[in-house]
Amino acid sequence: MAEIDIGQYALDGSIAGAGPPLLFLHGGDYVAQNGPVLDRLARHWQVTAPRHPGFGHSERPDGCRTVDDLAYLYLDWLDRQQDGGAVVVGSSFGGWVALEICVRSVAKISGLVLIDSLGVKFGGREERDIADVYALPEDELRRRTFFDAARVLPDYALLGDGELTAIARDREAAALYGWRPYMHNPGLRQWLHRVRVPTLVLWGDNDGIVTPDYGEKLCSALPSARFERIAQAGHYPQIERPDAVADRIEAFVQENRR
């Protein structure tokens, strides 16, 4: 664990590897399960993976209440990066944060990777674009979230109090930022043309939280994006298929260097 200082914020998280900067923005749950993909990415990048304010053991100052606040916080971090900028990878809720960053400024971003991102509303008022994770029975939630939940889910009974408290705080913070409007910003779609940066939209083939169809709509709404599916993966393909996801990210960044 590392402490990542951004202005007055001291965030829990990890910094690993050497190379150009990559910022990894996690989703609302299963944060610790991102370890393997972060290790892979650390072969080519210096990977900074903060736990968002209020998540894990990161403090959340009273003034930090919205995804907007998270976007400005990470823009402060990006401002400190070298001129070439950083690769930003956002999973699920973290994808929403990444989009909010990019509609404000991509000046310090060399590439954007969205993995089963939330944040945008495409359907009508009676359509649910994003499955209600707070209302689904546990079995169905697991089926929709993972291709093979048994392989990746932790046995909570075996975890220590510190880890369990961190998970409880993850869930609380995700609700705080994303409860209503539910995991999206109604105004975000109209500004997606501002995401003027090479973008890779990765999607788990079996995602039942936001379906690949949603991912394709998101890809079409971005000015410079391409869509790729990850087989045998649900809402968190980087957890279920860390090598496949890391391969795609490496290839995408390679291409854009040329």
Place this chain on the structure above:
Amino acid sequence: MMHTWHFSEMAYHPAWPHLDQSYRVIVPNRLYDPKIGADLYHRYLDEWALCDELGINIMTNEHHATATCSDSVCTIPMAILARETKKVRLLALGMPIGNRNDPIRVAEEYSMIDVISRGRLEMGFVKGVPFEISPANTNPADLSGRFWEAYDLILKAMTSHDGPFNWEGAHFQYRSVNVWPRSYQEPHPPVWTPVGSTESATEAAARGMVIGVLNTGWVRTPSIFEAYRKKAREAGHEPTPDRLAYMALIGVGRTRDEGHRRADQILDYSRTSGIVAPQFANPPGYASPRATAQMLKSGGAMAARATRVQTKDGHPINPRTMTVDEAIDAGLSFAGTPDDVYDQLKAFYDHVGGFGHLLMMGQGGHISHEDTVDNLTLFSKEVLPRLKELG
């Protein structure tokens, strides 16, 4: 003296035979027949109206999207009873102000009822059980902050008499708060809140609120009352018995069997009240991270809820199958002849160090109107006079 309040959740029990895993949140209202519902509403209101003659005060509450309680707006029966009754006091316990989007509307409703009843309102503010979050779609992760800001705003609105004031808080923004009418009681009707833990008792004590302790029983109630008394003294509020209320399911009969039969029917409240689809039992942020961590470790919120009712010697009781004897042992119910009821109540009273209000669930489950009327009448004639010594 101890004050008694008759409480009913106005259950829509005709739907219960059709329900299994959840009585709340996701139950379709096609199971509600408004013709039967109208009869039930009138019947429950008649029972409350009778209390005016019996000298028993009145308590309402509210729940949402549920067949366990068809009182979805606690101030609606109170508005009716404010005019229909003349003497007894009216406790709404209460308004879920962390789940209502407009605190000023709450101040207006309470003020109107207080004026119409000529100053008989007692106003309750509740955080609400976790299952209320989904129907209200309010953010569970900042419920507490919203609750206390709404509380401050409502009390300020009800005690400001010199025209509009400004409120730009974290959760509520108004540029012209000016509540009409003002309340009948000065400076405002008494303030209540239900609590279920030493933590929430402490928060209420710091503000001198009356606490209503519900379903905590023989084992959990003493520490809650003690935490209240300690904090109230520290905060400069004398913790007189009239600051403390305890709810019990009460069945009185001419014989012990009759009293137990009535309690058994009322006990269907306790047997059904907690049946909810597990995903609604602990929305994220509703409980503290530490409490949620413990639930994760021990198999979820439903497992944690299942151990909350205990016998005197600390053994958990399954609330879905609880018998009258178990409920009496747990201190949740006082039942039998008037002597039995008094003796059980007195033993509980002594065990917890005294309290000034008995919240009497005199109707619950599918106990009939006739039994409810007799239950309330017997209580008022045979038990109530003896409560003068308590409280």
